[in-house]
Amino acid sequence: MSEQIYQDALARVREIGENAGVNAEVIESLMHPMRTMIASLPVRMDDGSTEYFTAYRCRYNNALGPTKGGIRYHPEVNQPEVQALALWMTIKCAVVGLPYGGGKGGITVDPKKLSRMELERLSRSYVRQMADIISPDRDIPAPDVYTNERIMGWMMDEYEHITRQKAPGVITGKPISLGGSLGRDDATGRGAYMCILELEKKHGWNPSDIKVAVQGFGNGGYHAARLLHERGYKIVAISDSRGGIHSDSGFDVPSIYKEKQRSRQVKAVYCTQSVCEQVEHNTISNEQLLELDVDILIPAALDGVIGKHNVDKIKANYIVEVANGPVLSDVDAILHDKEIHVVPDVLANAGGVTVSYFEWVQNRSGYAWDLDTVQERLGKIMSKSFNEVWDLAKSENRSMRNAAYTLAFRRIGEAVGAHGTRDYFNSSDA
Ligand SMILES: NC(=O)C1=CN([C@@H]2O[C@H](COP(=O)(O)OP(=O)(O)OC[C@H]3O[C@@H](n4cnc5c(N)ncnc54)[C@H](O)[C@@H]3O)[C@@H](O)[C@H]2O)C=CC1
Numbered sequence: 461m462s463e464q465i466y467q468d469a470l471a472r473v474r475e476i477g478e479n480a481g482v483n484a485e486v487i488e489s490l491m492h493p494m495r496t497m498i499a500s501l502p503v504r505m506d507d508g509s510t511e512y513f514t515a516y517r518c519r520y521n522n523a524l525g526p527t528k529g530g531i532r533y534h535p536e537v538n539q540p541e542v543q544a545l546a547l548w549m550t551i552k553c554a555v556v557g558l559p560y561g562g563g564k565g566g567i568t569v570d571p572k573k574l575s576r577m578e579l580e581r582l583s584r585s586y587v588r589q590m591a592d593i594i595s596p597d598r599d600i601p602a603p604d605v606y607t608n609e610r611i612m613g614w615m616m617d618e619y620e621h622i623t624r625q626k627a628p629g630v631i632t633g634k635p636i637s638l639g640g641s642l643g644r645d646d647a648t649g650r651g652a653y654m655c656i657l658e659l660e661k662k663h664g665w666n667p668s669d670i671k672v673a674v675q676g677f678g679n680g681g682y683h684a685a686r687l688l689h690e691r692g693y694k695i696v697a698i699s700d701s702r703g704g705i706h707s708d709s710g711f712d713v714p715s716i717y718k719e720k721q722r723s724r725q726v727k728a729v730y731c732t733q734s735v736c737e738q739v740e741h742n743t744i745s746n747e748q749l750l751e752l753d754v755d756i757l758i759p760a761a762l763d764g765v766i767g768k769h770n771v772d773k774i775k776a777n778y779i780v781e782v783a784n785g786p787v788l789s790d791v792d793a794i795l796h797d798k799e800i801h802v803v804p805d806v807l808a809n810a811g812g813v814t815v816s817y818f819e820w821v822q823n824r825s826g827y828a829w830d831l832d833t834v835q836e837r838l839g840k841i842m843s844k845s846f847n848e849v850w851d852l853a854k855s856e857n858r859s860m861r862n863a864a865y866t867l868a869f870r871r872i873g874e875a876v877g878a879h880g881t882r883d884y885f886n887s888s889d890a
């Protein structure tokens with residue numbers, strides 16, 4: 461699947477790029493990752509043995525600034541997937557106008573099988589191997605699937621040991637006590653929520669009439685569901701890696717979250733007394749969740765979950781991509797024809813990297829913002845970016861993804877031109 465994901469990502473860039481009116485050389489440059497580093501990480505396990513884990517960091521394109529993007533810990537992470545994710549970061553940062561290029565990293569590991577100490581040694585080992593390419597001015601990691609602020613804290617600490625200086629700007633999504641930003645914890649879900657608020661204004665929705673299904677109940681999915689629930693949207697389905705639950709009357713998201721914290725799985729919520737008393741519900745699989753008759757479907761877990769195999773069964777009016785790459789490119793046109801509108805990942809989940817940018821700015825200036833400032837500035841960027849994409853899509857009858865990519869290509873193209881094309885293509889390892 462992962463090799464297919466990268467080829468799919470390239471095909472989409474080529475297809476949209478060909479009619480975006482951008483210099484063909486710029487589109488060609490996006491076909492080639494600048495650099496992908498692969499490393500073996502030896503980790504001393506608690507039983508005294510040593511295990512080796514394969515790790516990646518891709519700096520895809522730096523036309524707009526230092527490369528930026530999260531680090532994923534997952535048993536299926538591999539080079540093509542990391543490259544696809546880094547390409548999407550390049551486009552995402554350009555869509556929301558951040559002064560960053562795109563990067564991404566990952567380790568092929570099932571973190572659920574490691575102890576806390578093993579996880580810490582693994583994370584520190586990653587930084588030792590990647591220390592030559594990450595830095596506050598070069599490549600700035602952040603959290604992604606199955607990584608979190610604690611891991612970012614260990615990584616920053618290791619980097620500071622290596623460089624013998626304080627360097628909070630080398631990584632974002634850190635604990636607040638180490639220079640993290642207020643508001644980074646829920647920024648990805650909040651950014652998606654802000655996109656939905658824009659849709660609400662355009663369509664005059666009454667939130668309590670709108671049914672939402674959310675696949676994935678982690679950092680992105682949970683906060684999106686929580687904020688929508690607080691506004692009165694009906695969250696009718698929720699899932700995690702082990703399956704999901706469904707109820708037409710909608711769930712009280714905070715109590716599902718509480719049960720998930722206790723049991724470690726959403727499905728275990730099924731028929732727990734506190735939830736059963738509230739609402740009748742049944743268990744569903746992750747595949748069934750995608751096919752529910754809802755107004756908004758929020759895939760917030762992994763890539764490639766909507767493709768030719770199930771596109772005919774998708775009934776949602778809107779797909780808001782909190783996950784990176786949940787829809788494969790070969791169904792873009794089918795969804796557009798069926799008038800199933802997609803708010804693409806490169807816009808819908810850009811709240812996370814936007815607040816990461818705020819964190820980096822705060823670290824560099826040494827001045828911490830309050831939560832209201834973070835959220836207000838996030839709101840401005842999300843609303844402006846959403847409307848730029850929406851207006852272009854409407855005025856030229858494009859899908860929102862096509863419009864978002866077109867805007868990104870124009871911005872990247874302008875920067876490439878300003879660098880002086882020959883130099884940019886010959887040496888761009890800053
Ligand atoms: N954390 C962030 O700031 C950002 C995350 N994203 C994207 O959002 C998606 C989710 O990331 P996070 O929420 O950060 O990860 P997370 O690690 O906090 O949560 C992942 C969630 O997905 C569930 N999951 C895993 N495998 C699944 C499967 N096969 N089917 C259904 N659910 C499954 C997990 O149980 C968990 O609930 C990813 O695609 C990530 O790249 C995008 C932008 C920023």
Ligand SMILES: O=C(O)CCC(=O)C(=O)O
Pocket residue numbers: 528529530531549552600601602603604632633784809810812813814816817
């Ligand atoms: O916060 C960041 O810098 C990057 C988050 C990320 O990996 C993503 O947007 O996919």
